[in-house]
Amino acid sequence: MAVNLSAPQAQDLHPVPGVRIGVAEAGVRKAQRKDLTVFLLDEGSAVGGVFTQNRFCAAPVQVCREHLARGDIRALVINTGNANAGTGEDGLVRARATCIALARKLNLAPEQVLPFSTGVIMEPLPLERIVAGLPAALDDAQPGHWLRAAEGIMTTDTLPKAFSRQVQLGGKTVTVTGISKGAGMIRPNMATMLGFLATDACVDAALLQPLALELAEGSFNRVTVDGDTSTNDSFVVIATNQAGHAPVRSLDSSEGQALRAAMMEVARLLAQAIVRDGEGATKFITVRVEGGRSAAECRQVAYAIAHSPLVKTAFFASDPNLGRILAAVGYAGIADLDQAGIDLFLDEVHVAEKGGRRPDYREEDGQRVMKKSEITVRVVLGRGSAADTVWTCDFSHDYVTINADYRS
Incomplete structure (x- = not known):
C-alpha cells in the first residue's frame, strides 16, 4: 500500500487548454486494461524533454530524442505492458512505425510525434495491437482526461499519480497539471518512470528544454526506490501558449519564477x-545532508544512505540500527571526510555527534521515530554550508515478491 498517498480525483485535475488526452484498451500485454494513451497538442505548443542516462536506452527514447531535436511536437503516444527496450533495430522500426501510424491519422509528419513505452524489456513491441487501438484512443480524446491518462500509464503502480496547480501570471490564471508513473527500478538519472507536465503558460520555446532539465533535477533526479536506472525514463514538459499573458522570456523574471x-x-x-x-x-x-562543501557532495552522501539495502531494511523493521547510516556516510566516497565532524538526527532525535553516539541518546527514542510512516534522516557533515535532499523508501518482503512475479 502506498505511503500516505491517495488516488487523485478527476475534479481536482485542471484541464490544460491546448491539450487533449485519449486512452484506450489495446491489449498490449493484458486484456481489459487501459494501456494506450495519446496526447494531442494544439499548434503553437512548445515541448522539452529529459531522458534516461542508461546507455542501454529503449527504442522510444532514441526516437524521442531525434524528434525533439527537430521541434514542433504535436502528439505523444504512450503504451504500457511492453518497454520496447533491448529490441535492437526491430524496436526502432516499430517505434517509428507507431509514430507514422498516429501521424497519418492526424495529418502530421511522423517527426511531430513522440513515442513512449514502459513495461517488460526484451520483448517485441506488439505494433499491430497499438495501431489497432489508436482510433479508440483518438475518439476518447478530451481536455479533462488527465486521471484516465494517469491510470493508462501505470505498470506496477498501485495508484495513479496526478497533481494540478494554478498560478496568476500577468493577470491571467495559468494551469499546471502533470501525471507520472513508476514504482520500481527507481533512482536518479532518471528511473523507470514516465512523467508528463503541461501548462497553458505562454513561454518562449527556447526555455522549454532548460526548464525541463531544471525541473527534473529538482524532482525526479532526487528520488530513489532501489538504485536501478531504467532503460525508458522520460520526462516531458509542454507549454501550449494559450493563457493569454505576455510571453515569459526569462525564467529569472518575476513571472518566470512564479511559473517555475x-x-x-x-x-x-x-x-x-x-x-x-x-x-x-x-x-x-527524506534524507537531508547539510554542512557539505557542495550540493553535489551532499547528494553523494544522501544517495549512499538512500541506496543502502541495509539501511532500507532497517527502516522496514523499525530497527534503530543507525550505525548502518553512519557506515553509508563513510563509504559515500568523500576521501577527506572527517568523521569527528559528523552529526546524525532522526527527525528531532539527536543520535550522533562528532562522529560518535550522543551521550543522552536512547534507543527507544530512535525506535519511536523508526516506527513512523514518514521519517527524516538529517546528516550534518560539518565541512561547509551546502545542503541537498533526496527522497526514498524502505525495502520490504513485498519488494522481492513484486519483482519476482512481475512478468507472470
Missing part, C-alpha cells in the same frame, strides 16, 4: 508520489 515554482511543486509531488508508491514500500524517508 508552480511547475516545480507539481514535479516534486509527482516524483515523491513514485517513492510513496515504491514497490512494497511502507515508509517514506
